[in-house]
């Protein structure tokens with residue numbers, strides 16, 4: 144691999160030498176990338192890695208996000224989505240309302256929601272079966288590790304059994320939410336009632352052992368430090384070394400909403416550095432996603448030159464981050480995604496949830512798995 148020059152930061156020059164020698168980057172390298180004043184140089188490093196993995200291609204998926212309820216038994220301090228039963232803004236979608244949303248020409252249903260106090264585990268199994276029947280062509284990416292653990296508690300069965308039953312009902316892959324930041328300090332400050340790093344990693348390890356491919360996230364841009372971001376990435380890299388079960392990593396930009404956690408939204412530059420640090424440190428992750436819903440389509444477009452090789456998809460209707468104040472549109476049309484990708488000089492590849500190309504004219508490619 145060769146890295147374009149010039150690099151106007153000696154720390155980046157050291158990292159480039161490591162990349163060119165095939166050496167693995169370490170924690171200090173990740174911190175240097177997050178702090179480097181040479182933004183273009185950061186992009187050059189991450190872009191070299193991205194292009195060595197997936198050439199000129201950028202992925203997208205025709206998908207639909209469904210959040211069946213915002214009623215949640217937990218109250219995380221950073222969350223503007225959740226409500227308590229009886230609140231004015233509480234909602235519960237009926238099965239018909241859910242199914243109405245999946246009867247479209249999509250290839251992925253992304254299903255996540257609040258931890259509902261009375262819905263039984265069997266209802267979620269039925270949800271998967273009904274979605275599969277309603278749209279057999281769509282793969283189902285459903286339920287964060289937090290939801291999986293919750294199902295195990297309400298059904299009084301093991302996590303293994305939860306996963307087996309969900310797969311039998313139609314689950315294809317798992318999203319990466321609920322990871323937040325792998326830091327005891329942040330856990331205690333923001334989401335004490337919810338699982339921490341150890342449990343999240345344990346559940347993804349269990350999923351990988353069953354052949355369920357999963358995704359991973361980091362919620363950045365609130366009270367976390369650069370050290371905590373990098374430590375999070377290193378823990379994910381360690382698990383991926385063991386299992387190889389992660390498909391993509393998605394840095395999620397914190398939306399301020401009404402939380403009063405921080406004074407302002409993370410900057411575009413911070414988002415681009417975070418994408419780049421992720422691509423550089425997570426050398427065993429096939430894909431890095433620029434999630435346009437939170438980064439905005441414009442920054443996600445630029446992120447394709449900072450290590451990202453995926454823009455997620457059409458989404459159509461997203462409630463979790465829009466309830467937290469995201470001002471992006473609820474969805475993008477296929478043509479808009481193609482434009483965002485092509486304008487960045489990338490070749491678009493429409494994919495399914497496992498990153499297999501959908502057979503259209505633009506989908507002829509080879510990437511490293």
Ligand code: SF4
Pocket residue numbers: 215216217218219222223224225256257258289337
């Ligand atoms: S982040 Fe998830 S678990 Fe926490 S309050 Fe919001 S919906 Fe509930």
